Amino acid sequence: MKPSLGRIVHYRGKHGYQAMRAAIVTVDGHSLDPRGVEDGVIPPLTDEYHVHLWVFTPGEAGGFTEYNVPCGEPFEHQPGQELPPGSWGWPPRV
Incomplete structure (x- = not known):
């Protein structure tokens, strides 16, 4: 499933203890403003995930x-299963 704007995901830190944290998607491939990327205000996304x-x-x-x-x-x-450091994943179903 592709990520989408406003979805809650899990994020494993890439520094220190690499703790699992809750996070919200603030930009996905559909909501990325190309003008912001061109102006250097926001970094581009590598791919749709x-x-x-x-x-x-x-x-x-x-x-x-x-x-x-x-x-x-x-x-x-x-x-x-653990997420690799510096990556996001869907929360497990409970």
């Missing part, structure tokens, strides 16, 4: 932006 994310974190900051994040798996994330 890369997204820009807002990653939610505990603490004062509340979160941070990650750009051009790849999908860490081809299909739905399964319990017990």
Whole structure:
């Protein structure tokens, strides 16, 4: 399933403890503004499975932006499987 604007995903950090966090898709292939890319305001996306994310974190900051994040798996994330650092995946069904 392709990512879409506003969907909640899981994101594994690429630095430090590489903790799993909740994130929301802020830009997908359909919502990317090409003028923003041309002006250098926003990075491009590599392909239809890369997204820009807002990653939610505990603490004062509340979160941070990650750009051009790849999908860490081809299909739905399964319990017990870990996402590679610096990638997003679908939350497991409960």
